[in-house]
Amino acid sequence: MKALKAYGIGWREVFRKGKMWLLLYVLSFLFALLAALPFSGFLKETLGDSLAATQSLPGFNYTFVGDLLNTYGESISLILNQSIGVMILFVLLSIFLMGGILVILQFRNEAFDFSRFWMASGRYFWRLLRLTIYFTIFQLLLLSIFAYIYSKLLNGLSPFETESEADWIRLFYILAPIYTFLAMTLSVVQDYAKIHIVHQDERIITKPFWESFIIVFKNFIPFFLLYLLNTITFLIFFGLYYVLGHSFQAHSMPTVALLFLLGQAYIFFRIGVKIVNLAGATYLYQEIRSTDITN
Amino acid sequence: MHFRLICIFILLSFSSFAQEAALSPRVANYDMQVSLDTMQKKVTAHTTLRWKNISTDTVGELQFHLYYNAFRNTESTFFKERGLPDFFSKTLKEDCEWAWMEIQKMTDEDGNDLVPNMEYIQPDDDNAEDRTVLRVPLSKAVLPGETITIDYDWQSRVPRTMIRTGYNRDYYFMAQWFPKVGVYEPAGMRFAKKGQWNCHQYHSSGEYYSDFGVYNVDITVPSDFIVGASGVLQNVKDNGSTKTWSFYVEDVIDYTWSASPHFVEQKEEWKGVSIRLLCYPDHEVFAKRYFDAIKNSLEFFEEHLWKYPYPTLTIIDPPFHGLFSVGMEYPTLITTGTALFIPDGVRTAETLTVHEFIHQYFMQMVATHEQEEPWLDEGFTTYYEGRIMDQYYGEHSSTIDWMGMKVGNAEYNRIEFFGMDNPEIAPNTLKSREFPRGAYGPISYNKTAIWMRTLEGMLGIETMDEIMKTYFDRWKFNHPCRNDFIDVVNEVVRQKHGNEYGEDMNWFFDQVLYGTDLCDYTVSDISNIEVKEKLGVFEQVNECIKATETESEEEDENVIYESTVEVERLGNLAFPVDVRIEFEDGKVVLEQWKDRKRSKSYFYKGTTKVVCAEVDPDRKIYIDKNFLNNSLTKEPSKVGTRKYFTQFMFWLQNTMLSLSAMV
Numbered sequence: 001m002k003a004l005k006a007y008g009i010g011w012r013e014v015f016r017k018g019k020m021w022l023l024l025y026v027l028s029f030l031f032a033l034l035a036a037l038p039f040s041g042f043l044k045e046t047l048g049d050s051l052a053a054t055q056s057l058p059g060f061n062y063t064f065v066g067d068l069l070n071t072y073g074e075s076i077s078l079i080l081n082q083s084i085g086v087m088i089l090f091v092l093l094s095i096f097l098m099g100g101i102l103v104i105l106q107f108r109n110e111a112f113d114f115s116r117f118w119m120a121s122g123r124y125f126w127r128l129l130r131l132t133i134y135f136t137i138f139q140l141l142l143l144s145i146f147a148y149i150y151s152k153l154l155n156g157l158s159p160f161e162t163e164s165e166a167d168w169i170r171l172f173y174i175l176a177p178i179y180t181f182l183a184m185t186l187s188v189v190q191d192y193a194k195i196h197i198v199h200q201d202e203r204i205i206t207k208p209f210w211e212s213f214i215i216v217f218k219n220f221i222p223f224f225l226l227y228l229l230n231t232i233t234f235l236i237f238f239g240l241y242y243v244l245g246h247s248f249q250a251h252s253m254p255t256v257a258l259l260f261l262l263g264q265a266y267i268f269f270r271i272g273v274k275i276v277n278l279a280g281a282t283y284l285y286q287e288i289r290s291t292d293i294t295n
Numbered sequence: 296m297h298f299r300l301i302c303i304f305i306l307l308s309f310s311s312f313a314q315e316a317a318l319s320p321r322v323a324n325y326d327m328q329v330s331l332d333t334m335q336k337k338v339t340a341h342t343t344l345r346w347k348n349i350s351t352d353t354v355g356e357l358q359f360h361l362y363y364n365a366f367r368n369t370e371s372t373f374f375k376e377r378g379l380p381d382f383f384s385k386t387l388k389e390d391c392e393w394a395w396m397e398i399q400k401m402t403d404e405d406g407n408d409l410v411p412n413m414e415y416i417q418p419d420d421d422n423a424e425d426r427t428v429l430r431v432p433l434s435k436a437v438l439p440g441e442t443i444t445i446d447y448d449w450q451s452r453v454p455r456t457m458i459r460t461g462y463n464r465d466y467y468f469m470a471q472w473f474p475k476v477g478v479y480e481p482a483g484m485r486f487a488k489k490g491q492w493n494c495h496q497y498h499s500s501g502e503y504y505s506d507f508g509v510y511n512v513d514i515t516v517p518s519d520f521i522v523g524a525s526g527v528l529q530n531v532k533d534n535g536s537t538k539t540w541s542f543y544v545e546d547v548i549d550y551t552w553s554a555s556p557h558f559v560e561q562k563e564e565w566k567g568v569s570i571r572l573l574c575y576p577d578h579e580v581f582a583k584r585y586f587d588a589i590k591n592s593l594e595f596f597e598e599h600l601w602k603y604p605y606p607t608l609t610i611i612d613p614p615f616h617g618l619f620s621v622g623m624e625y626p627t628l629i630t631t632g633t634a635l636f637i638p639d640g641v642r643t644a645e646t647l648t649v650h651e652f653i654h655q656y657f658m659q660m661v662a663t664h665e666q667e668e669p670w671l672d673e674g675f676t677t678y679y680e681g682r683i684m685d686q687y688y689g690e691h692s693s694t695i696d697w698m699g700m701k702v703g704n705a706e707y708n709r710i711e712f713f714g715m716d717n718p719e720i721a722p723n724t725l726k727s728r729e730f731p732r733g734a735y736g737p738i739s740y741n742k743t744a745i746w747m748r749t750l751e752g753m754l755g756i757e758t759m760d761e762i763m764k765t766y767f768d769r770w771k772f773n774h775p776c777r778n779d780f781i782d783v784v785n786e787v788v789r790q791k792h793g794n795e796y797g798e799d800m801n802w803f804f805d806q807v808l809y810g811t812d813l814c815d816y817t818v819s820d821i822s823n824i825e826v827k828e829k830l831g832v833f834e835q836v837n838e839c840i841k842a843t844e845t846e847s848e849e850e851d852e853n854v855i856y857e858s859t860v861e862v863e864r865l866g867n868l869a870f871p872v873d874v875r876i877e878f879e880d881g882k883v884v885l886e887q888w889k890d891r892k893r894s895k896s897y898f899y900k901g902t903t904k905v906v907c908a909e910v911d912p913d914r915k916i917y918i919d920k921n922f923l924n925n926s927l928t929k930e931p932s933k934v935g936t937r938k939y940f941t942q943f944m945f946w947l948q949n950t951m952l953s954l955s956a957m958v
């Protein structure tokens with residue numbers, strides 16, 4: 001019930017802080033545009049006066065893609081390398097903005113305040129950066145442990161040492177849910193660690209780190225359920241995008257425009273779900289803290 | 296007397312009928328009694344070989360392949376060429392699971408012992424440690440037309456998870472497993488300048504070449520084993536702890552079998568051909584896909600070449616631990632394969648089944664030399680694989696049709712070949728073992744398939760089908776080489792097209808078969824120049840041409856344009872190509888560029904401008920390495936580039952958001 005309430009509050013907050021939602025979307029758009037512009041120039045240069053791009057429509061054309069990679073592989077990898085640079089910058093920006101988002105969500109029912117947002121963004125950047133690095137290491141460690149167990153139990157994944165590939169599938173079906181559960185739990189802990197840092201203005205991050213572990217395990221069900229609800233919401237949006245995006249062929253300007261709008265709507269809602277999750281988690285965190293204090 | 300004459304006549308007619316009924320010359324005929332010891336991993340066998348000398352030479356020796364000796368030690372030619380791959384290392388180095396094959400006794404029909412004079416020879420590389428070819432001098436030479444009968448006892452140790460053959464756990468795949476006589480080539484046959492044995496050592500790349508014959512094979516295995524083998528199952532005799540499976544097959548060039556206690560059997564029939572599938576229980580779900588692929592292929596070849604002439608076809612779907620034997624072709628027996636984690640839209644099962652089946656025609660019936668001219672079987676097979684897969688499973692989705700990703704079989708060849716580091720590294724005519732590392736597959740398989748499709752595009756599908764049918768009819772149950780194929784192409788093209796493509800088609804093969812150059816056509820320029828009205832005094836000083844009143848005031852219907860379209864040949868290969876030119880008023884002109892010049896210009900004068908031009912608009916020249924530059928337009932549509940930009944942008948945003956989930 002708590003989780004459902006938090007989820008509802010999350011959505012209300014998203015719409016109340018519409019400006020922040022829009023800001024985050026615009027930033028993602030601009031960063032992607034920054035990385036995509038060289039690709040636009042590349043397309044114009046290589047295919048602008050050719051019929052090839054138009055002839056390759058509709059759908060996926062392997063000959064076209066293959067020729068593009070064979071002929072312009074170097075240029076494409078250069079563009080992709082540049083994009084990776086932009087993506088790293090975007091991750092840093094996301095860390096920067098996280099402080100702002102959390103502070104804005106801390107003041108529920110209040111409208112979005114730009115100056116508060118930017119100030120908080122700067123204030124918590126280094127702490128959240130360290131936290132992100134630690135949790136990324138934990139996630140990688142978790143993944144490596146599971147990959148190791150998987151490989152070890154399957155004799156080093158050598159087909160010659162395997163009776164049937166069904167053994168691989170069976171073990172995958174056993175380990176994947178456990179791994180997903182643990183990885184999600186780690187993400188939940190990370191969310192509350194972030195909130196804890198911002199709300200308590202903690203300077204040393206090991207304290208919120210352990211405290212968030214304790215908080216999460218004490219209130220595991222609502223915390224995890226909220227995360228699960230948001231994950232399901234994200235999957236629904238993705239499913240909708242996938243189904244709608246494949247329901248028509250984009251081979252004319254209006255249909256290409258529709259594809260673009262559909263993609264942007266999905267991105268917009270994806271960002272929305274992220275805020276819902278943080279807003280809901282903030283609510284749960286505040287609820288638990290207030291109960292702790294009154295007790 | 297009269298009655299005796301009639302009897303002789305009937306007998307003679309019968310024997311000549313039997314002679315006519317044989318599909319092949321039946322040179323090498325084997326009776327084999329084989330026993331598999333699954334504890335020792337050993338095969339013990341007795342073989343009776345009846346070898347017929349169909350040449351006009353007197354042959355004084357036989358040469359045999361002893362393939363399993365390739366896995367005898369690190370010094371064999373096979374391992375010297377390949378190195379010791381990781382997954383073999385443990386079983387070989389630590390467990391000492393080296394394989395071998397030895398002839399213990401060999402006698403001719405007069406009881407002469409042939410063992411003392413036999414010796415291992417190394418015709419390819421003089422590697423004295425290689426024991427994969429055995430030379431057996433005969434006590435009595437075999438005269439032309441004569442048949443010699445040789446009896447031999449032999450034993451072999453079965454390798455574990457070796458290339459194409461061996462065992463793993465209780466799965467056995469027995470290919471290249473028995474001492475097999477080579478091919479005697481008299482002068483004039485293929486490339487032979489004098490009568491000689493063609494019996495190569497076993498190399499890391501390339502497979503086999505052997506003569507047609509009849510096989511009578513009894514295979515004794517533990518009683519719980521199921522056996523799949525080339526030919527028709529005659530009977531299964533229960534000996535208590537073992538069973539003897541007897542098979543018989545005519546007019547094939549090799550013999551292969553497989554055994555496992557876990558095989559489950561499924562059978563289907565197609566126009567008198569019994570199709571037998573042996574797979575492990577968890578792969579029964581793929582049965583329909585295998586059967587459908589085989590039936591599609593049988594139907595295709597019945598229509599295009601010849602109805603499959605054998606009464607049986609056995610498909611083995613090896614277990615996961617038998618991956619070493621996946622995707623192989625042997626007479627009337629093929630191995631296919633897929634895995635349960637491969638999505639249905641990725642058509643590995645169909646592709647492998649179709650490919651290996653096609654080898655029944657190119658390699659088995661038309662028995663070219665796989666080691667010397669791999670393109671003649673692998674390339675032809677890959678070409679037909681593209682045709683069958685694209686016809687039955689969708690032209691642009693036959694190989695992969697999954698999650699919006701679509702890949703056609705024929706188009707896959709272009710990516711494999713042009714995606715190589717250096718597609719010009721070797722010509723098609725190299726022997727398998729001569730290809731630089733990584734070049735054998737893309738050149739023997741994919742490049743051949745691409746230029747065959749180019750030939751089809753140039754000549755039309757009807758001529759191409761006639762070429763292939765003529766070649767097949769002429770050379771089935773025989774051993775042709777590249778010259779025989781080229782001769783057929785020249786003959787059919789001359790018949791159907793006269794001199795349209797020149798005196799012969801050798802120019803084509805010089806480029807694609809013997810040459811390594813690439814092909815790339817492009818439209819480099821389109822210009823439309825408005826013809827200005829001539830003004831002033833010309834011949835007669837008293838006659839001045841003045842500007843007309845309508846001069847460029849408004850868009851005049853009478854404006855004349857001089858348009859030029861320039862087409863260039865960037866690669867060294869040259870083929871006759873079509874050039875399609877489209878004008879502003881919708882008129883379309885189709886030109887043909889046939890010469891070998893580097894560029895060609897087309898001029899037009901009229902009231903309409905050229906808006907776009909495309910070289911090879913129907914993609915007939917499939918060997919063109921880049922179709923992106925084949926067209927040029929004055930009125931570019933932005934739909935395509937916008938769509939790709941939109942998709943790239945979306946992908947970037949989505950990836951950025953996924954990465955930021957780490958925060």
Ligand SMILES: [Zn+2]
Pocket residue numbers: 624650651654672673676
């Ligand atoms: Zn093949």
